[in-house]
Amino acid sequence: xxxxxxxxxxxxxxxxxxxxxxxxxxxxxxxxxxxxxxxxxxxxxxxxxxxxxxxxxxxxxxxxxxxxxxxxxxxxxxxxxxxxxxxxxxxxxxxxxxxxxxxxxxxxxxxxxxxxxxxxxxxxxxxxxxxxxxxxxxxxxxxxxxxxxxxxxxxxxxxxxxxxxxxxxxxxxxxxxxxxxxxxxxxxxxxxxxxxxxxxxxxxxxxxxxxxxxxxxxxxxxxxxxxxxxxxxxxxxxxxxxxxxxxxxxxxxxxxxxxxxxxxxxxxxxxxxxxxxxxxxxxxxxxxxxxxxxxxxxxxxxxxxxxxxxxxxxxxxxxxxxxxxxxxxxxxxxxxxxxxxxxxxxxxxxxxxxxxxxxxxxxxxxxxxxxxxxxxxxxxxxxxxxxxxxxxxxxxxxxxxxxxxxxxxxxxxxxxxxxxxxxxxxxxx
Amino acid sequence: xxxxxxxxxxxxxxxxxxxxxxxxxxxxxxxxxxxxxxxxxxxxxxxxxxxxxxxxxxxxxxxxxxxxxxxxxxxxxxxxxxxxxxxxxxxxxxxxxxxxxxxxxxxxxxxxxxxxxxxxxxxxxxxxxxxxxxxxxxxxxxxxxxxxxxxxxxxxxxxxxxxxxxxxxxxxxxxxxxxxxxxxxxxxxxxxxxxxxxxxxxxxxxxxxxxxxxxxxxxxxxxxxxxxxxxxxxxxxxxxxxxxxxxxxxxxxxxxxxxxxxxxxxxxxxxxxxxxx
Numbered sequence: 001x002x003x004x005x006x007x008x009x010x011x012x013x014x015x016x017x018x019x020x021x022x023x024x025x026x027x028x029x030x031x032x033x034x035x036x037x038x039x040x041x042x043x044x045x046x047x048x049x050x051x052x053x054x055x056x057x058x059x060x061x062x063x064x065x066x067x068x069x070x071x072x073x074x075x076x077x078x079x080x081x082x083x084x085x086x087x088x089x090x091x092x093x094x095x096x097x098x099x100x101x102x103x104x105x106x107x108x109x110x111x112x113x114x115x116x117x118x119x120x121x122x123x124x125x126x127x128x129x130x131x132x133x134x135x136x137x138x139x140x141x142x143x144x145x146x147x148x149x150x151x152x153x154x155x156x157x158x159x160x161x162x163x164x165x166x167x168x169x170x171x172x173x174x175x176x177x178x179x180x181x182x183x184x185x186x187x188x189x190x191x192x193x194x195x196x197x198x199x200x201x202x203x204x205x206x207x208x209x210x211x212x213x214x215x216x217x218x219x220x221x222x223x224x225x226x227x228x229x230x231x232x233x234x235x236x237x238x239x240x241x242x243x244x245x246x247x248x249x250x251x252x253x254x255x256x257x258x259x260x261x262x263x264x265x266x267x268x269x270x271x272x273x274x275x276x277x278x279x280x281x282x283x284x285x286x287x288x289x290x291x292x293x294x295x296x297x298x299x300x301x302x303x304x305x306x307x308x309x310x311x312x313x314x315x316x317x318x319x320x321x322x323x324x325x326x327x328x329x330x331x332x333x334x335x336x337x338x339x340x341x342x343x344x345x346x347x348x349x350x351x352x353x354x355x356x357x358x359x360x361x362x363x364x365x366x367x368x369x370x371x372x373x374x375x376x377x378x379x380x381x382x383x384x385x386x387x388x389x390x391x392x393x394x395x396x397x398x399x400x401x402x403x404x405x406x407x408x409x410x411x412x413x414x415x416x417x418x419x420x421x422x423x424x425x426x427x428x429x
Numbered sequence: 430x431x432x433x434x435x436x437x438x439x440x441x442x443x444x445x446x447x448x449x450x451x452x453x454x455x456x457x458x459x460x461x462x463x464x465x466x467x468x469x470x471x472x473x474x475x476x477x478x479x480x481x482x483x484x485x486x487x488x489x490x491x492x493x494x495x496x497x498x499x500x501x502x503x504x505x506x507x508x509x510x511x512x513x514x515x516x517x518x519x520x521x522x523x524x525x526x527x528x529x530x531x532x533x534x535x536x537x538x539x540x541x542x543x544x545x546x547x548x549x550x551x552x553x554x555x556x557x558x559x560x561x562x563x564x565x566x567x568x569x570x571x572x573x574x575x576x577x578x579x580x581x582x583x584x585x586x587x588x589x590x591x592x593x594x595x596x597x598x599x600x601x602x603x604x605x606x607x608x609x610x611x612x613x614x615x616x617x618x619x620x621x622x623x624x625x626x627x628x629x630x631x632x633x634x635x636x637x638x639x640x641x642x643x644x645x646x647x648x649x650x651x652x653x654x655x656x657x658x659x660x661x662x663x664x665x666x667x668x669x670x671x672x673x674x675x676x677x678x679x680x681x682x683x684x685x686x687x688x689x690x691x692x693x694x695x696x697x698x699x700x701x702x703x704x705x706x
Contacts, residue, residue, distance in 0.1 A: 041665055043665045046666075068649060076644060192473075260667055276666070283467075285466070285468070
């Protein structure tokens with residue numbers, strides 16, 4: 001019996017091994033002669049289309065090149081990109097980098113692109129939002145070309161607002177807090193509704209609340225808490241929301257994906273998410289309120305309304321060339337093509353946040369219900385905080401203090417003072 | 430007395446039910462969610478009665494072809510790692526069972542130390558080396574790594590199984606003119622087949638589900654299914670939970686069936702040597 005088992009096992013193992021070897025060999029035989037290896041998130045590949053809709057079709061035939069995509073989720077992607085760039089050489093020709101990562105040390109691992117831009121310029125480069133270009137510039141050197149942005153907006157469930165007799169979304173932060181309170185109820189469908197759902201592990205949200213009062217966490221000049229009173233006011237609003245139940249009791253464990261599902265299920269009336277999530281929130285296969293979830297600019301406080309614009313948060317992706325990569329001219333040609341006006345528009349139609357101002361004006365964008373508001377918000381938007389070596393630790397300290405304040409475990413004033421004391425040394429380092 | 434027995438019986442039944450619910454609920458939730466319409470997956474209150482749909486599986490097939498490539502890679506790598514681990518463990522187990530020396534005894538400690546090292550400690554320093562020798566993003570690198578981490582446990586298991594095979598059989602074969610390799614191949618291996626299968630179960634389950642090594646050492650050609658699933662939990666464009674649960678179900682079924690079929694060998698592996706007197 002045992003012998004029989006063994007023989008069977010051995011044969012099947014040998015068969016599998018031979019099959020595996022054949023598969024490996026087949027994989028190699030299909031490899032193209034000239035291949036551009038790109039390291040990105042899957043969404044960056046998807047928006048460029050496939051088959052007849054492949055936006056790179058002409059570029060590939062003109063350059064006799066194929067594009068091989070290696071995709072990871074955001075954080076693993078950045079880890080891999082930096083690890084590849086730290087080697088003596090890498091097979092990856094182009095990488096996608098998010099704009100809160102390029103510190104001086106990281107920027108040094110990538111090719112400065114100014115010379116390429118001068119020698120073989122990108123079509124109407126000035127059309128690309130200057131704020132996004134700035135995010136990819138370190139010590140005066142351009143290291144990445146912006147390709148995608150995600151700008152935060154305020155989403156609301158119009159059906160729930162109507163159910164509570166609210167005819168229009170808020171125009172000030174105070175109105176938002178008031179409406180969120182009113183929208184904390186049990187809906188006609190019997191679903192308990194929270195006025196507002198926010199993830200507690202992202203700095204984006206408390207920073208947005210602080211900015212609504214003219215404050216910030218760390219601004220572009222690396223000033224820590226440039227207006228501490230504004231941060232206190234922002235956190236006080238969040239704390240009050242939690243105390244009154246407008247922020248759910250599960251706030252401390254709420255994640256970004258919960259925001260989407262809560263809004264889709266009618267469990268929350270408001271949330272803050274990138275405008276790009278509009279389609280997903282209204283997807284009739286996933287959402288119980290397709291067509292009823294709308295988006296507006298996150299409102300500024302009543303005191304500042306009309307005096308200064310609200311500066312929402314934007315996260316942008318740029319294409320970079322690792323300094324240790326091969327065939328950098330081909331990499332630049334790829335970047336040039338993806339940055340062209342037609343490719344930017346094509347990607348926008350496929351759900352990409354366009355980095356060119358002109359793209360929003362294109363008639364093809366009129367079918368996107370949030371394009372106009374997104375374009376307006378983008379004008380004044382900037383990153384949550386600038387990149388610096390200790391940014392991750394600074395963010396985690398910031399979030400720890402914010403949570404203590406919102407959950408009522410620490411006085412708001414005390415938490416803000418703690419942020420200043422604890423983050424300052426990291427910023428100096 | 431009777432009441433006490435009844436109470437103990439009820440207590441045991443409750444404990445068994447609790448353990449079953451604890452273990453099976455996540456699996457049941459994933460499989461059920463993969464068959465639910467998207468709107469119903471996170472419905473409040475939860476919907477246990479629903480019209481099943483295969484739409485998520487269709488979307489998985491149409492939109493995530495790379496997942497099925499990942500499954501093929503996982504299969505190749507798992508098979509390769511299992512062959513390497515079994516071959517090395519059986520040979521080493523035979524040596525530890527039949528031979529004795531100071532060096533051999535000391536090397537047992539080395540086997541234990543290997544098991545104690547957290548994989549991440551060796552993973553990152555290996556990255557530039559693997560890259561330099563051109564093995565990055567190949568199946569072979571994962572096969573070798575997975576096998577390496579299981580050879581120590583496999584060796585100990587195989588030694589225990591081979592210890593139970595009477596040495597007289599080796600001696601009889603020797604008298605008939607068999608060399609060491611022949612004894613190992615013709616006498617030991619067939620009789621230790623249950624042990625080999627027990628080791629195979631451990632390696633297969635580990636290799637099929639492993640994420641860290643696959644994440645560090647693969648990119649496109651050797652990308653495994655767990656890596657593709659991790660991409661589905663995308664933070665940029667949102668999660669399509671139905672498709673994610675469909676992929677998780679597809680990923681789960683082969684290893685679940687394998688473990689169910691090999692269950693008795695797994696138990697044999699876990700209890701090997703327990704009654705050795």
